[in-house]
Every structure is written in structure tokens, then in C-alpha cells.
Amino acid sequence: MQKILVTGGAGFIGNHLCRKLLQEGDKVICLDNFFTGKKKHIEDLIDNTNFELIEHDITEPIDIECNQIYNLACPASPPHYQYDSVKTMKTSVLGIINMLELAKKYQARILQASTSEVYGNPLSHPQQESYWGNVNPIGIRSCYDEGKRCAETLMMDYHRQYNVDIRIIRIFNTYGPNMDPQDGRVVSNCIMQALANQDITIYGDGTQTRSFCYVDDLINGIVKMMNNTQGFIGPVNLGNPSERTVLDLAQKIIEITGSNSKIKFCPLPSDDPVKRKPDITLAKKELCWEPKVDIIAGLRKTVEYFKAV
Numbered sequence: 354m355q356k357i358l359v360t361g362g363a364g365f366i367g368n369h370l371c372r373k374l375l376q377e378g379d380k381v382i383c384l385d386n387f388f389t390g391k392k393k394h395i396e397d398l399i400d401n402t403n404f405e406l407i408e409h410d411i412t413e414p415i416d417i418e419c420n421q422i423y424n425l426a427c428p429a430s431p432p433h434y435q436y437d438s439v440k441t442m443k444t445s446v447l448g449i450i451n452m453l454e455l456a457k458k459y460q461a462r463i464l465q466a467s468t469s470e471v472y473g474n475p476l477s478h479p480q481q482e483s484y485w486g487n488v489n490p491i492g493i494r495s496c497y498d499e500g501k502r503c504a505e506t507l508m509m510d511y512h513r514q515y516n517v518d519i520r521i522i523r524i525f526n527t528y529g530p531n532m533d534p535q536d537g538r539v540v541s542n543c544i545m546q547a548l549a550n551q552d553i554t555i556y557g558d559g560t561q562t563r564s565f566c567y568v569d570d571l572i573n574g575i576v577k578m579m580n581n582t583q584g585f586i587g588p589v590n591l592g593n594p595s596e597r598t599v600l601d602l603a604q605k606i607i608e609i610t611g612s613n614s615k616i617k618f619c620p621l622p623s624d625d626p627v628k629r630k631p632d633i634t635l636a637k638k639e640l641c642w643e644p645k646v647d648i649i650a651g652l653r654k655t656v657e658y659f660k661a662v
Contacts (some may be wrong), residue, residue: 354403355379358419358461360411360452361426363390365532366466366524369572370423371395375403377576382417386410389428394531411448412440417455421579422463424452427501429468431494431622432537438496445500446507453511456518464520464579465508467588469629470498471523479596479630482523482588492624505588512586520578520585525592525631529568529651530658540565540652543603544659547612557621559600564630566593567651570644577640585639592631593644609652 357374361367362383367390374381380403383395387408398404409415411426427444428434434441449465456463472480473488488498511517528540535541546553574591600616607614636642 355420356382356418357421357423358382358384358417358455359423359425360384360448361390361424363387363392363395364425366527366568366571367425368394368531369529369568370425370575371398371404373572373576375401379403381405382407382419384409384411384415384426386426389433389533389536391533411451412443414451414454418459419455419461422452422456422461423466423575423579424449424463425466427466427497429497430533430536430538434497435493438493441496442500445497445504449504449507453507453517457511457515460518462518462520462579463508464522464575465504466575467501467505467521467523468497469523469525469590469592469631470494471502471505472626472629473498474624474626475628478628479594479632480590481632482590482635489624494624521587521589522575522578522591523588523631524571525566525590525629526563527566527568527571527592529655532655532658534659534662539563539599539602540655541659543606544610544656547606547610547614548656548659550613552617553603553607553614554617554619555599555603556619556625557599558618559603559616560598561621561625561627562596562598562629563602564593564596565602565648565651566591566644567646567654570646574636574640574642577642581640583639589635589639590631590633591636591642592633594631594633595648596630597648605649605652606656609649609656
């Protein structure tokens with residue numbers, strides 16, 4: 354049994370990870386300040402003797418003895434991370450410093466959940482881990498983009514300077530049950546509008562591309578990365594390489610929901626990436642990982658969740 358700390362454990366990805374780790378017989382400590390995480394996501398875990406919930410903000414130090422740390426704490430959708438951009442940057446920078454200090458103290462392995470946003474509006478396509486990115490350092494998204502880039506830098510510096518055992522993943526667009534209906538991301542927006550038979554809002558002309566990975570696939574990749582015994586530290590892309598336009602996604606959601614919604618086009622937000630597709634060659638080679646869930650099957654499960662809530 355491992356004693357595992359999951360920061361942001363009540364968030365969309367975090368709650369799925371907590372369940373996976375509990376299923377594998379580990380003791381899980383869920384740390385969350387509930388800015389975007391929801392207690393309802395982990396309420397059914399409270400009575401599990403191997404689960405502990407601590408309300409805490411990782412920008413403040415904390416002392417918890419553990420074997421592994423999954424650092425997922427950070428608002429991840431533009432409306433949430435732009436709401437308090439300074440706080441977002443503090444979460445990425447001060448938060449990872451606090452977690453790295455904890456890992457150093459207890460010789461714990463630490464995994465940083467970075468993001469495809471480190472590539473910015475990419476000039477290289479598809480995105481390989483060796484690509485340094487095209488990020489606007491003073492834009493409205495930079496609190497998140499540059500915060501995550503800085504967190505990766507700190508991970509590598511602690512590894513080189515203090516020999517901290519690290520893992521870095523770069524997460525591409527992920528969807529599935531327990532998404533926040535109001536998080537402002539394209540999948541949740543389209544499903545909510547379709548279920549209400551409202552116009553579906555598409556920013557830009559809809560030709561911008563994304564790659565959508567079902568949450569169960571992502572969780573499997575995250576756990577494989579943490580537990581790989583080859584000493585592979587990353588960074589590694591975790592995402593679905595099946596690229597599609599945002600307009601195509603919206604049309605598929607209309608079909609699945611049987612909605613009467615029409616498409617409404619709005620101006621593209623500042624610094625919004627035009628293309629996004631992971632090259633997962635490294636994940637296949639080092640982790641023997643690739644996504645399994647088809648987009649239609651994944652969207653059907655996600656739609657059923659949104660109907661229920």
C-alpha cells in the first residue's frame with residue numbers, strides 16, 4: 354500500500370484519480386481548497402478508511418508524510434483561471450515549490466500535471482515534447498500557460514539540484530463525467546447548450562482543431578507515468594491524437610443529444626490556439642499507453658452525466 358497525496362483531488366481529473374488509486378489498494382489523501390473542486394465529487398469516498406480529505410490551499414506550506422504526490426491543483430478552464438490570474442500563477446509556482454519541498458523531505462516521487470497550453474498557439478504540428486512552444490507571456494491566458502511552464506522548470510531544477518524523483522505529464526483536452534457544467538470549456542458548453550436546445554456557441558469559424566481524450570484513458574496514462582520503473586521522467590504528452598474541428602465536435606453533440614440547437618459563431622478569444630494535437634509516440638514507447646475510448650462512446654457517457662445533473 355502506497356500513501357499518496359493528490360492535490361486538486363476534488364477536481365474533475367482529481368476525483369477520478371482518487372477513485373483509481375483507492376481501487377488499487379492505496380491510501381489516498383485528497384487535498385483541495387474547493388475553488389473549482391467540488392465536495393460532491395468525493396462525498397461517497399469519505400467513509401472509505403483509506404481515504405482522507407483535507408481542505409487546504411497549496412500556496413501555503415503543509416507537512417504530510419507520503420510516498421507519492423500527484424500535483425493536479427490549479428484551475429484549468431479560461432473563465433476560472435482568468436477570474437484571479439495572480440492567484441492562478443501563485444498556485445502553479447508557489448504550489449509546486451511547496452509540493453517539491455514535501456517530496457524532498459520525505460523522498461516521495463512527485464508528478465506534475467502540466468498542460469498542452471505550454472505549447473501556446475503552436476507553430477509545430479502535431480506537438481512533440483521537444484517543441485518549446487509559442488506562448489504570449491503577457492496575454493490573458495499567460496497566468497495559466499506560463500505558470501505551468503514555470504512549474505515544469507521548478508520540477509527539473511529540483512530534480513537536478515536535489516535529486517527529487519519527478520514525473521511530468523502534459524495533458525491535452527480531456528472530457529467525461531464530473532466535468533463542471535459551467536467551466537466554460539468547449540465540451541461542457543456544447544453539451545449544456547444542446548440539452549437546453551439553445552444556440553451552440555462556436556468561437557471563431559469552427560475550423561480550429563482540438564484532440565479530445567476521455568478521462569478514463571487519461572487516468573490510466575497518469576498512473577502509468579507515475580509508476581513507470583524505467584526512470585522515465587518526461588515530459589510526456591497524454592492526449593488523444595485523433596484531431597477534429599470544434600465545429601465537428603458541436604455537430605456530433607447535436608446528433609447524440611437529438612437537439613434542435615443551431616450553431617452560433619462568435620469572435621475567437623485572444624491567444625486561443627488554432628491547432629492542437631498531441632504526438633504520443635513517446636507515451637506509446639515509454640508507457641505502452643494510448644487512448645482506447647472512441648469519441649462517440651465517450652461523448653455518450655458524458656451526455657448521460659450532464660443529463661443527470
